[in-house]
Amino acid sequence: MTQATATxxxxxxxxxxxxxxxxxxxxxxxxxxxxxxxxxLVASGLIIAFTAPTVLELxxxxxxxxxxxxxxxxxxxxxxxxxxxxxxxxxxxxxxxAVQTWSSTGDATELxxxxxxxxxxxxxxxxxxxxGLAVAVGFKGGLFNIGVEGQLFAGAIASAWLGFAIDGLPxxxxxxxxxxxxxxxxxxxxxxxxxLKATRGVNEVINTIMLNYIMFLLTDWLLSDGGPLRxxxxxxxxxxxxPTAYLPxxxxxxxxxxxxxxxxxxxxxxxxxxxxxTTIGFEVRTxxxxxxxxxxxxxxxxxxxVLTMALSGSLAGLGGANELLGLNHYMVAAFSPGYGFDAIAxxxxxxxxxxxxxxxxxxxxxxxxxxTRMQSVASVPVDIISVMQAMIIAFIAAPExxxxxxxxxxxxxxxxxxxARGWGG
Amino acid sequence: MLGMVATSVMRxxxxxxxxxxxxSGAVIVALGLLxxxxxxxxxxxxxxxxxxxxxxxxxxxxxxxxxxxxxxxLILAVLLVAxxxxxxxxxxxxxxxxxxxxxFFLLAIFxxxxxxxxxxxxTGLLESTLIRSIPFLLGALSxxxxxxxxxxxxxxxxxxxxxxxxxVIVASYFDNLWLGLAAGVASGALISGxxxxxxxxxxxxxxxxxxxxxxxxxxxxNFLNLRWLTPVQELNDSGTFSKVPLPGLAQIPVLGTVLFxxxxxxxxxxxxxxxxxxxxxxxxxxxRTRAVGExxxxxxxxxxxxxRIRYTNVIFAGMLAAxxxxxxxLASVGRFDKLMTNGRGFIALAAMIFGNWNPFGAxxxxxxxGFMDSLQLKLQILTSVIPSEFLLMAPYLATMIVLxxxxxxxxxxxxxxxxxxxx
Numbered sequence: 001m002t003q004a005t006a007t008x009x010x011x012x013x014x015x016x017x018x019x020x021x022x023x024x025x026x027x028x029x030x031x032x033x034x035x036x037x038x039x040x041l042v043a044s045g046l047i048i049a050f051t052a053p054t055v056l057e058l059x060x061x062x063x064x065x066x067x068x069x070x071x072x073x074x075x076x077x078x079x080x081x082x083x084x085x086x087x088x089x090x091x092x093x094x095x096x097x098a099v100q101t102w103s104s105t106g107d108a109t110e111l112x113x114x115x116x117x118x119x120x121x122x123x124x125x126x127x128x129x130x131x132g133l134a135v136a137v138g139f140k141g142g143l144f145n146i147g148v149e150g151q152l153f154a155g156a157i158a159s160a161w162l163g164f165a166i167d168g169l170p171x172x173x174x175x176x177x178x179x180x181x182x183x184x185x186x187x188x189x190x191x192x193x194x195x196l197k198a199t200r201g202v203n204e205v206i207n208t209i210m211l212n213y214i215m216f217l218l219t220d221w222l223l224s225d226g227g228p229l230r231x232x233x234x235x236x237x238x239x240x241x242x243p244t245a246y247l248p249x250x251x252x253x254x255x256x257x258x259x260x261x262x263x264x265x266x267x268x269x270x271x272x273x274x275x276x277x278t279t280i281g282f283e284v285r286t287x288x289x290x291x292x293x294x295x296x297x298x299x300x301x302x303x304x305x306v307l308t309m310a311l312s313g314s315l316a317g318l319g320g321a322n323e324l325l326g327l328n329h330y331m332v333a334a335f336s337p338g339y340g341f342d343a344i345a346x347x348x349x350x351x352x353x354x355x356x357x358x359x360x361x362x363x364x365x366x367x368x369x370x371x372t373r374m375q376s377v378a379s380v381p382v383d384i385i386s387v388m389q390a391m392i393i394a395f396i397a398a399p400e401x402x403x404x405x406x407x408x409x410x411x412x413x414x415x416x417x418x419x420a421r422g423w424g425g
Numbered sequence: 426m427l428g429m430v431a432t433s434v435m436r437x438x439x440x441x442x443x444x445x446x447x448x449s450g451a452v453i454v455a456l457g458l459l460x461x462x463x464x465x466x467x468x469x470x471x472x473x474x475x476x477x478x479x480x481x482x483x484x485x486x487x488x489x490x491x492x493x494x495x496x497x498x499l500i501l502a503v504l505l506v507a508x509x510x511x512x513x514x515x516x517x518x519x520x521x522x523x524x525x526x527x528x529f530f531l532l533a534i535f536x537x538x539x540x541x542x543x544x545x546x547x548t549g550l551l552e553s554t555l556i557r558s559i560p561f562l563l564g565a566l567s568x569x570x571x572x573x574x575x576x577x578x579x580x581x582x583x584x585x586x587x588x589x590x591x592x593v594i595v596a597s598y599f600d601n602l603w604l605g606l607a608a609g610v611a612s613g614a615l616i617s618g619x620x621x622x623x624x625x626x627x628x629x630x631x632x633x634x635x636x637x638x639x640x641x642x643x644x645x646x647n648f649l650n651l652r653w654l655t656p657v658q659e660l661n662d663s664g665t666f667s668k669v670p671l672p673g674l675a676q677i678p679v680l681g682t683v684l685f686x687x688x689x690x691x692x693x694x695x696x697x698x699x700x701x702x703x704x705x706x707x708x709x710x711x712x713r714t715r716a717v718g719e720x721x722x723x724x725x726x727x728x729x730x731x732x733r734i735r736y737t738n739v740i741f742a743g744m745l746a747a748x749x750x751x752x753x754x755l756a757s758v759g760r761f762d763k764l765m766t767n768g769r770g771f772i773a774l775a776a777m778i779f780g781n782w783n784p785f786g787a788x789x790x791x792x793x794x795g796f797m798d799s800l801q802l803k804l805q806i807l808t809s810v811i812p813s814e815f816l817l818m819a820p821y822l823a824t825m826i827v828l829x830x831x832x833x834x835x836x837x838x839x840x841x842x843x844x845x846x847x848x
Contacts, residue, residue, distance in 0.1 A: 053652070203828075206778065390637045394629075
């Protein structure tokens with residue numbers, strides 16, 4: 001576990017890309033992700049079809065009535081996916097009807113109710129943007145931050161505490177304070193792993209995994225009966241935060257869309273500016289491409305590693321604060337359905353580019369939100385989304401599979417991004 | 426000139442080693458003094474800790490040992506201080522021995538203090554320690570098999586979870602535990618086969634491949650659990666392997682109850698530990714595995730088939746992890762619950778690192794973590810100042826400390842995580 005750095009330098013990541021037709025290159029970049037998503041949707045459809053109880057009952061009679069069986073399977077999948085897409089992008093028939101009601105009677109209640117679903121997709125996308133950026137920043141700096149989920153928890157807890165423990169502040173002090181509390185907590189929690197890597201050469205993957213579980217247990221303790229942050233309600237959660245710390249909602253009830261979304265968009269631009277327009281961002285990317293080269297170029301690799309981890313953690317922490325201050329207004333252990341773990345898929349899908357992450361996060365938010373409706377309408381459990389995401393990562397990480405399925409030719413120059421370099425550091 | 430450099434380097438390394446020894450020795454002495462003050466001197470002199478060794482139904486009833494809490498802890502704390510001084514002065518070379526001794530004294534002091542004025546069935550505690558350490562051991566053995574051949578395995582959790590699910594559903598459907606066990610182990614082989622193909626054939630980053638498997642396993646088992654097991658409860662009732670007392674040996678007091686009156690999977694796990702150790706360090710195949718894990722190119726030059734070794738090891742590793750998953754269902758509760766592995770795969774990973782990629786070391790770590798696990802359950806009943814969550818944290822914290830090189834030093838196989846490209 002010495003601080004030996006990897007000797008393999010991927011030359012392609014440093015070489016300037018040849019000038020080619022812009023559209024052609026955009027098409028090339030999009031082929032694999034789009035096909036990966038499509039293949040994952042098809043494969044998940046097959047899983048939905050073959051596990052449905054109605055289909056399983058009919059399956060033994062397949063050779064007597066193949067049409068009926070295939071028809072049932074088709075119906076199962078179509079019902080599920082229709083509910084998924086309606087949940088994700090809204091029921092446009094209902095929306096148009098609500099617009100008519102509104103224009104004729106002036107009553108907008110129906111309209112806001114119909115618009116809830118599409119906006120809810122943006123609400124679900126918001127934490128994904130933060131956590132996806134967190135993983136992406138790590139990747140760019142050659143670090144694999146698996147601990148985003150724990151850092152998300154750290155941020156949420158810190159902002160919850162600042163939100164309910166301090167009373168009497170005006171909102172323009174209280175809200176930023178709570179947000180910065182989340183940022184700082186996430187940065188510290190990730191920074192531990194960064195510091196251990198920089199000073200002791202310990203691989204960040206294993207430490208962030210351990211820090212995740214420590215944070216989950218810490219949360220359990222803080223919220224347990226008699227724990228320091230336990231509220232007066234009968235459930236394991238903190239007291240509600242004061243309204244001065246709320247991230248305000250933008251639209252009337254029941255639409256939950258809040259300012260956090262714009263914070264997330266801001267974070268996307270910030271990360272882009274930081275990585276590509278600042279000297280320190282250049283250093284981060286250089287260390288990510290080759291720590292050895294960075295060292296010989298006079299970059300303080302250890303310092304950059306700590307900084308990258310801290311930045312990654314602060315984005316995750318801000319994501320946690322955003323969920324807490326914008327949506328729940330109190331801390332519960334169940335506030336995240338695994339945003340930090342799905343973020344790995346996001347960052348890979350978005351090729352660690354902030355705008356790619358944004359696009360993937362919007363997609364994942366829509367899927368996650370639609371899946372809730374799919375569960376209630378078509379009784380297909382939401383967890384199929386995790387299966388889908390796992391498959392998307394697999395196909396993105398091993399594009400050969402996708403190329404093999406669709407008989408695509410391999411690109412001329414193979415560019416392989418290095419994510420992690422074993423346990424050794 | 427060169428000689429001078431060499432001596433100065435040597436002197437520097439010995440200096441550093443001595444300094445590290447001084448620091449860790451001082452830490453141990455400080456811990457001992459802290460224990461002395463809090464767990465011994467702060468306790469009223471008339472308090473008694475009672476250790477029982479027999480359950481109510483045992484044939485041979487052993488006497489209850491009554492220890493004066495304060496005096497006992499005084500002696501234990503002084504011994505701990507002595508260990509620290511010995512380490513600082515002479516240096517205890519074997520870090521396993523050092524760590525074991527410190528852990529033993531700390532836990533003994535803490536336990537004696539926790540049960541002051543009450544009594545505790547120590548045999549029961551040790552029995553549950555062994556049972557709880559078995560999934561950690563099997564998971565750690567899986568990690569060792571995989572990583573010794575140079576493939577990182579963070580998918581132990583996912584493999585365990587999948588096998589837990591498959592074993593229950595098959596065992597319930599066919600009403601046959603052995604069939605469930607076979608199916609569970611086969612599912613582990615299948616999943617680790619995917620890991621192998623991804624990391625060896627497609628050269629996917631092994632951590633990403635492991636993450637994919639973990640996310641996939643969580644998603645699929647949750648999905649199928651809601652779809653199949655929730656509506657049809659009969660599919661989620663497998664029954665469990667019953668205890669097989671070894672004739673003669675099981676009658677030995679304490680030891681017999683702890684070691685020789687367990688179910689078949691406990692014995693299997695212990696035997697597998699010896700088997701894996703023998704395979705790795707005493708067979709040609711083990712030598713090849715380690716060579717592939719340290720320097721695949723050199724092994725390849727000598728005619729070892731790197732890919733074949735890696736495929737076999739990864740798939741065998743998956744079967745071991747799966748056995749750990751089956752243990753959680755078929756040998757414990759007899760049913761599947763959502764996310765029932767609950768981080769055990771990662772504790773197993775910690776045990777593997779803690780045991781320095783050695784089967785016996787990993788078993789020691791598993792026992793320690795298993796003891797913590799059963800202790801926190803016991804302490805929820807007894808009154809304790811330390812919340813159970815902090816005891817549960819111990820494996821994770823200990824791993825971070827060991828990795829940072831504060832106590833002892835661990836070294837992973839050199840070629841880990843690097844896909845092998847044949848030239």
